[in-house]
Structure formats: structure tokens, C-alpha cells
Amino acid sequence: MEYLLHILILIGIYILLSVSLNLIVGYAGLLSIAHAAFYGVGAYVAALLALKLNSPFLANIVCAILLTGMLGVLVGVPSLRIKDDYFAIATFAFQIITFSIMNNWVSLTNGPMGLPGIPTPVILGWQVNSHTDFLILIFLLCFIIVSFSLILGHSPFGRILKSIREDEIFTQALGKNIAFCKVAIFVIGAGMASVAGVIYAYYISFIDPTSFTVMESIFIISIVIIGGAGNIWGSILGAAFLVILPEALRFLGMPSAIAANMRQIFYGVLLVLCMLYCPQGFLGEYSFEK
Amino acid sequence: MEPVLHVDKIYKNFDGTVALDNFSVKVQAASITGIIGPNGAGKTTLFNVITGFLPPDSGSIQYNGQLLVGLPPYKIARHGIIRTFQQLRLITRLPVLDNILLAFQNQAGERLRNIFTFSRLIKIQEQANRKKTQELLDSLGIRDKENALVEDLSYGQQKMVSLLCCLAAGAKVVLLDEPVAGVNPEIINIILDMIRKLPEQGVTVILIEHNMDAIMRVCDNLIFMDQGKKIAEGDPEMVRNNPAVIEAYLE
Amino acid sequence: MQFIINGILASASFVLAGLACAIIIRGIGFFNLALGAIFTLGGYFVFSLHVKLLLPLWIAVPIAISLCAVLGMLFEAMLFSPLRAKQAGPSVLLLVSIGLYIILYGLIELIYGPQVEMIVAGGPRSSLQILGIRITTIQLVTWAVAIAACVSLSCFLKLTKGGVALRAVATDSELAAMSGIELPRIRMYASAIGCSLAAICGFMIGMDSDLSPNMGMRILFGGLVVAIAGGVDSVFGIVLAAFLLGIAQHVGVWKIGSQWQDTIAFAILLIFLLFRPQGFFGKNFKKAIL
Numbered sequence: 001m002e003y004l005l006h007i008l009i010l011i012g013i014y015i016l017l018s019v020s021l022n023l024i025v026g027y028a029g030l031l032s033i034a035h036a037a038f039y040g041v042g043a044y045v046a047a048l049l050a051l052k053l054n055s056p057f058l059a060n061i062v063c064a065i066l067l068t069g070m071l072g073v074l075v076g077v078p079s080l081r082i083k084d085d086y087f088a089i090a091t092f093a094f095q096i097i098t099f100s101i102m103n104n105w106v107s108l109t110n111g112p113m114g115l116p117g118i119p120t121p122v123i124l125g126w127q128v129n130s131h132t133d134f135l136i137l138i139f140l141l142c143f144i145i146v147s148f149s150l151i152l153g154h155s156p157f158g159r160i161l162k163s164i165r166e167d168e169i170f171t172q173a174l175g176k177n178i179a180f181c182k183v184a185i186f187v188i189g190a191g192m193a194s195v196a197g198v199i200y201a202y203y204i205s206f207i208d209p210t211s212f213t214v215m216e217s218i219f220i221i222s223i224v225i226i227g228g229a230g231n232i233w234g235s236i237l238g239a240a241f242l243v244i245l246p247e248a249l250r251f252l253g254m255p256s257a258i259a260a261n262m263r264q265i266f267y268g269v270l271l272v273l274c275m276l277y278c279p280q281g282f283l284g285e286y287s288f289e290k
Numbered sequence: 291m292e293p294v295l296h297v298d299k300i301y302k303n304f305d306g307t308v309a310l311d312n313f314s315v316k317v318q319a320a321s322i323t324g325i326i327g328p329n330g331a332g333k334t335t336l337f338n339v340i341t342g343f344l345p346p347d348s349g350s351i352q353y354n355g356q357l358l359v360g361l362p363p364y365k366i367a368r369h370g371i372i373r374t375f376q377q378l379r380l381i382t383r384l385p386v387l388d389n390i391l392l393a394f395q396n397q398a399g400e401r402l403r404n405i406f407t408f409s410r411l412i413k414i415q416e417q418a419n420r421k422k423t424q425e426l427l428d429s430l431g432i433r434d435k436e437n438a439l440v441e442d443l444s445y446g447q448q449k450m451v452s453l454l455c456c457l458a459a460g461a462k463v464v465l466l467d468e469p470v471a472g473v474n475p476e477i478i479n480i481i482l483d484m485i486r487k488l489p490e491q492g493v494t495v496i497l498i499e500h501n502m503d504a505i506m507r508v509c510d511n512l513i514f515m516d517q518g519k520k521i522a523e524g525d526p527e528m529v530r531n532n533p534a535v536i537e538a539y540l541e
Numbered sequence: 542m543q544f545i546i547n548g549i550l551a552s553a554s555f556v557l558a559g560l561a562c563a564i565i566i567r568g569i570g571f572f573n574l575a576l577g578a579i580f581t582l583g584g585y586f587v588f589s590l591h592v593k594l595l596l597p598l599w600i601a602v603p604i605a606i607s608l609c610a611v612l613g614m615l616f617e618a619m620l621f622s623p624l625r626a627k628q629a630g631p632s633v634l635l636l637v638s639i640g641l642y643i644i645l646y647g648l649i650e651l652i653y654g655p656q657v658e659m660i661v662a663g664g665p666r667s668s669l670q671i672l673g674i675r676i677t678t679i680q681l682v683t684w685a686v687a688i689a690a691c692v693s694l695s696c697f698l699k700l701t702k703g704g705v706a707l708r709a710v711a712t713d714s715e716l717a718a719m720s721g722i723e724l725p726r727i728r729m730y731a732s733a734i735g736c737s738l739a740a741i742c743g744f745m746i747g748m749d750s751d752l753s754p755n756m757g758m759r760i761l762f763g764g765l766v767v768a769i770a771g772g773v774d775s776v777f778g779i780v781l782a783a784f785l786l787g788i789a790q791h792v793g794v795w796k797i798g799s800q801w802q803d804t805i806a807f808a809i810l811l812i813f814l815l816f817r818p819q820g821f822f823g824k825n826f827k828k829a830i831l
Contacts, residue, residue, distance in 0.1 A: 031632045078815055085572045085631040089765065090814045093807040104800040155412065156399035163381050163392050170379035173341065174393045174459055175367030184402060218639055225636065261647045268643030275637045276624065288632040
């Protein structure tokens with residue numbers, strides 16, 4: 001039972017991550033390989049605040065969103081100057097640098113040893129303790145963020161994002177400030193990803209840099225692509241699919257050392273096949289064509 | 291009369307090739323100005339410079355007395371100077387409706403802080419814009435294409451949609467880059483009728499076109515340019531009979 | 542001063558990695574991150590052939606290089622080329638190459654295990670003293686290989702028909718295609734040359750230190766930095782950029798500690814991407830689009 005709840009909570013965390021990345025990648029068409037960096041910064045901000053200042057959960061989550069949002073500006077601004085795969089490489093660089101800071105700024109982050117002993121959150125008197133409590137919390141957050149994303153995606157602002165993805169010149173010629181929109185969506189996406197990080201930190205009660213690597217970023221982008229870029233429901237489906245399916249490998253009785261590698265190979269094969277035969281994913285409307 | 295758009299002594303060159311050479315023009319309000327000239331004469335470059343997509347090397351452009359040079363393209367568009375592109379730019383993978391809805395200016399729902407606070411206002415505005423879009427489509431007789439994807443439209447219909455985008459954007463000055471090139475005669479008539487009615491609504495039109503017949507039918511004023519220079523300007527009939535024009539078009 | 546000299550001495554492998562990346566990025570027109578796995582494979586193939594099958598190095602190395610070249614050409618022919626035919630943009634190709642990297646990485650770890658392997662058994666490395674500068678034999682050999690690679694590559698690019706065509710494709714692939722150059726064939730050349738260089742580089746680094754499944758990513762990082770900073774038009778630029786990176790990393794090790802090497806490399810990458818994007822790539826997008 002615990003195991004099942006754990007899987008559901010993981011799916012919830014990946015829904016937060018993939019839906020927020022979908023706004024950046026699927027709506028605005030900016031291929032970003034830096035989402036695990038935002039995820040990680042959110043987790044570290046919350047963990048450090050909780051451990052060092054003993055500050056309450058809600059304050060921490062707000063701080064994490066604000067701080068990660070500022071980082072979002074830093075990643076979004078290059079998108080005004082560089083495009084396509086060059087931009088993706090810039091976000092990749094940002095991801096590596098962030099990981100390296102988490103791993104090496106030992107006096108702040110405790111480096112590879114990680115930060116243990118993050119207390120359980122208390123929200124307005126509700127002690128979030130058991131797996132069930134966490135599942136309820138994550139469900140609430142998913143509900144808020146998914147509705148937020150759906151409203152945003154269907155608003156005139158969302159329409160501008162899609163038109164930026166399709167044709168920046170046309171969008172500018174119609175009087176839209178594309179620079180602002182691109183940076184804004186990065187701030188929003190980064191802020192949402194940090195929420196996932198905060199929850200993760202409180203749920204596991206221990207974080208270390210290995211949870212926020214390039215591989216993690218690639219995993220999140222795989223969810224978005226396979227679920228379908230430009231469709232919020234696709235990301236939800238993709239998150240559930242990509243979290244559950246490898247768990248099946250476990251039941252095939254594979255030794256855990258091999259299972260980890262097989263999982264990776266499996267994700268890689270899935271990503272390649274998806275791009276080859278179904279570039280729009282399950283439900284997507286956008287496939288990075290020329 | 292004060293010109294609505296005053297292009298003054300514009301120079302622009304690309305890696306040594308001169309695209310615009312001391313080009314000046316005064317465009318009167320609610321007029322239709324045609325620009326003709328051989329390929330590479332700098333016509334599209336002129337549009338790119340006016341709309342801010344390319345910075346001029348020198349010279350100034352004033353719109354109702356306000357300097358445009360140096361403004362980013364979106365700000366120039368917000369002044370009401372809206373253009374179309376020679377190689378049609380529309381969002382082909384989205385429906386016609388979305389393309390035109392995108393064009394409306396000052397939409398409340400484009401501002402992030404409004405999206406969650408004024409959702410009713412946004413809805414009302416969105417419905418009003420939708421209605422205007424349908425009227426616009428009606429005026430060209432393509433109402434039935436409202437939900438069709440742009441990529442499924444004929445070339446002529448796509449040109450119509452791009453013209454409608456300018457109108458939806460509330461253009462004061464429209465710059466049309468070859469609005470009827472490659473379009474069948476029937477649709478040419480519809481588009482030209484539309485263009486001819488624009489001055490009545492206070493809209494100023496500048497258009498680039500190779501189709502002489504179309505030019506003669508709608509233009510009040512005609513400019514012939516070659517190698518970035520203005521060779522002749524004035525009454526269309528007169529410009530057409532200019533020896534330089536005849537020579538260029540006979541070649 | 543010692544750091545600068547050490548930095549320059551150590552930058553031979555950056556030269557090789559940079560050349561491989563530059564040929565790949567410009568020759569086939571996108572950031573092929575699967576190259577990271579080719580670096581690793583270059584080392585491991587030699588390891589299998591030399592240490593496991595007991596073949597002498599002079600047989601093992603050429604076989605390993607050819608295997609990598611063939612692998613590169615296979616990817617180009619079976620994945621990237623069909624994708625381009627489907628109008629896939631550079632972002633899609635980048636994603637596919639990421640998938641490919643994950644697959645190869647997983648396979649390497651599955652087959653060889655996560656532990657570190659050596660091509661040459663451990664023990665103190667021999668070194669020479671030249672003009673008061675200590676240099677290890679392997680550094681000297683790496684430099685000899687790097688110089689040989691630079692010279693032969695320059696000759697190939699300047700003197701042969703295929704090389705001239707490759708340069709034309711690297712500068713402007715569309716223009717090159719219009720002037721009658723067969724793009725698919727040139728891309729195959731580029732894949733073969735880039736992957737051969739990557740194999741050599743992986744092997745040299747394996748000789749210098751040791752082999753591990755994730756070594757390729759590190760090498761790729763350096764290679765990307767050098768290729769972008771150096772500009773791809775000149776072999777000279779690559780060498781210069783390799784010096785820059787080597788010196789920056791060694792000075793960095795001295796000033797702030799060895800753990801910041803990745804951060805330094807990627808900070809350099811970001812600076813170049815942001816401030817010299819058109820300068821080095823020669824992509825004047827405004828003129829091209831309007």
C-alpha cells in the first residue's frame with residue numbers, strides 16, 4: 001500500500017514538473033534542458049530554510065517560488081538572442097553549472113553528503129505526516145498548478161506563446177512584446193518547478209545533488225515530448241506512463257543494478273522511437289518541425 | 291497637408307550592397323500609395339526599415355510627427371503600422387480564427403496579472419473579438435473558413451487572412467507586400483475592393499505590387515524605385531509612362 | 542606561471558575533443574550529444590581489444606577508431622537522415638541524440654560495469670624534463686596526436702574536394718546544397734571524421750587517466766566549449782580556444798579548487814553563446830528570415 005502511494009506521489013511530482021516545462025517547451029517552443037535545475041533550487045531553498053531558520057512550510061514555498069523565478073529570468077533572457085539547439089545548449093550549460101554549485105558549495109549545501117532531517121511540514125495546523133497526507137497535499141498542488149496552466153494556456157497570453165513558437169516575426173509584426181512573454185513564461189515555469197522541488201524535499205526529508213542532474217532534466221523533457229508538447233493533459237498522461245512503466249521492470253525480477261540501466265535504456269529508446277514515429281507524442285500539437 | 295508617414299533620407303546597405311539610397315517619401319493620410327520596381331530594388335527592405343525589423347544606416351522615419359527609428363517592431367506595430375509579408379507569414383498550424391484573434395491589440399487577457407483577476411472581462415472581450423473576426427471574414431466571403439487550419443486554405447485565401455489580420459490589429463497604416471501576387475483574378479477583385487475601401491475608414495495603405503493592372507486600379511500615388519533610389523513619383527498614369535519605368539518593365 | 546604551462550600541456554585533449562565537436566556540429570548541422578558516448582566508446586573499444594582480447598595497441602586502436610566511425614555513419618544514415626527528411630528541426634535532432642546518448646551510456650554501463658577500468662596498468666607514469674618543464678610521456682604523445690590531427694584535418698579541408706565541400710556545408714548548408722554539393726554524402730564524411738577524432742580523443746584520455754562510463758560527457762563538455770568558443774572555421778581557433786580552456790581550468794584549480802572545472806568550462810560556454818553567437822556562427826538570422 002505504501003508502495004502504491006509512493007508511486008502516486010512520484011507521479012504527482014512529475015506532473016508538476018512536466019506541466020510547467022510544457023508551458024516553456026510546448027507552448028513557447030523553447031527547448032530547455034534546465035528544468036531539474038529549477039526543481040533542485042526549489043528543493044534546496046525549502047530544505048535550507050526549514051533546517052536553518054525552522055521557518056514554516058508556506059513561507060518556504062513562497063521563498064522558493066520567488067527565488068527560482070528570478071533564476072528563470074536568467075535562463076529566459078538568452079532565448080532572446082539565441083535559438084533552437086543553440087539555446088538548448090545554453091540551458092544545458094545552466095543545468096550543469098547549477099548542479100556543480102549544489103555539489104561543490106559545501107558550506108551551504110553540504111555537497112554530495114546532502115541535507116538530511118528535513119522536518120515534516122505543518123500547513124495551518126495540519127501536520128503532513130503519512131504517505132496519505134502527502135498524497136493529498138500533492139494532489140491539491142497539482143490541481144492548482146494544472147488549472148493555472150490550463151487557464152494560462154487557453155488565454156490570449158497562451159495564444160501569444162503559441163504564435164511565438166510558430167513564427168516570432170509574425171507575432172512581433174502584430175505588436176506583441178515577445179521578449180517579455182518569453183522571459184515571463186520562464187519565470188512561471190521555473191516557479192512551478194520549484195514547487196515540485198519543495199514537496200520532494202519535505203516528502204523524502206533528505207536531498208542531495210544526484211536528484212537534480214542532467215539526466216533528471218532529460219527525463220522531464222522526455223515526459224513532455226512523449227506525452228505531447230503543447231498539451232497539458234498530455235504531460236499528465238506522460239508523467240503517469242513514464243513513472244509507472246519502468247516499475248513493471250521491477251516485477252520481472254530484474255536485479256536492481258541492471259534495472260537502473262535498463263530503465264535508462266528504456267527511456268532513451270522511447271525518446272528516439274517517439275521522435276521517429278510519433279513526434280507529436282500522445283496528445284501533442286507541436287513537434288519542433290522546421 | 292501634413293503627411294501621416296514621413297520617410298526621410300533613408301540609407302541602408304548590406305555588406306556593401308546598397309539597398310536603400312537616400313530614399314524619402316511623404317505619405318498622405320487615407321491615401322493608397324503603390325511601390326513598383328524590379329526585384330532587388332529595395333522595396334521589401336523599405337518595409338522592413340519602416341516596421342523596425344531592420345535598422346536604417348541613417349535617416350529618419352516619422353509617424354504623425356513621432357520618430358519611429360530605433361523602436362522595436364512590436365512598438366511600431368502598436369502605433370498602428372501593421373504589415374504583411376511577401377512570403378506569407380501566418381500561423382499555418384492554427385485555425386484562421388486564432389490567427390485573426392491574435393492580431394487584436396490591447397487584449398486584457400494578454401496581460402498576465404489580468405488572467406486570473408479579470409477572467410470575466412477577458413471572456414467578454416474575447417467574445418467581442420470573435421464577433422468582429424466573423425464580420426471581417428464575412429466581408430471577404432470566407433466566413434465558412436473560420437475554423438479551418440490556415441495551411442488548408444488556398445494561397446489567395448491566405449492572402450485575404452493576412453490582410454484581415456492587419457485590419458483586426460486596428461491598423462492606421464497598412465504595408466502590404468504583394469497583396470495579389472500569385473492569386474487568381476476572382477480573389478484579386480475581392481482583395482482590391484477591400485483595399486480601395488480602406489481610405490474611407492481613415493486607413494492609409496502602402497503596397498508593393500508587380501501587377502500593374504492592380505496598381506492602376508487602386509493607387510492614388512505611385513512610386514517607382516530602382517537600386518534603392520526613388521526614380522519617379524506621382525500620378526500613377528504619369529509614372530507608368532515614365533521612360534525609365536517602361537524600360538524596366540519591358541525588360 | 543606553472544599553471545599556465547600545465548594548462549597548455551593539458552589542453553591537447555581539448556584540441557582533439559574540440560575538433561571532433563566542431564566537425565560534427567557544423568558538418569551535420571546540429572549539436573549531436575551522442576558524440577559523448579562515442580568518446581567513451583573509443584576508450585572502451587581499445588580496452589576490450591587490448592586488455593581483454595590481448596591484441597597489440599597498434600591493431601586495437603585502428604579497429605576501435607573504425608568501429609566508432611562506422612557507428613557515427615550508422616546513426617547519420619539510419620536516424621538523423623530519415624528525420625531530416627521528415628522536416629525535423631535541429632531541436633528534434635538534438636533530442637534524438639540525447640536519447641541515443643542515454644541508450645549507449647546505459648549499454649556501456651551494463652556491459653562494462655560502473656567501475657573504473659585502465660588501459661595501461663597503473664603505477665607511476667614516466668615523464669621527461671624539457672627546458673625545466675615536467676611533461677609526462679602520455680601528454681607528449683597526446684600533443685603529437687593532436688598536432689597530427691590538426692595538420693591532417695587542415696590539409697583535408699583545404700586541399701581535397703571532399704574537404705572543400707565540407708567547409709562549404711559548414712559555412713552555409715543551404716547555399717552549399719544549391720551549388721550542387723551532395724549534402725547527405727558530406728554529412729556522412731563529417732560523421733565519420735568527427736567520430737574517428739572522438740574515438741582517438743577518448744582513447745588518449747583513457748591512456749592518461751582511466752575509463753569510466755560517464756567520462757564521455759565530461760569530454761563532450763570540454764569539446765563543446767572549445768568548438769563554440771573557437772569558431773568552427775579555423776583549426777587555429779580551436780587550438781586557441783583549447784589553450785584558453787586549459788589555462789582557465791588550471792588557474793581555476795589553483796584559485797578556487799578542482800571541483801569547479803565544469804563550472805568554469807560552462808561559464809565560458811555561456812559567455813560565448815550569449816555575446817558572440819552570430820560572430821562565431823555567422824548565422825545572420827534577420828537577413829535570412831525577412
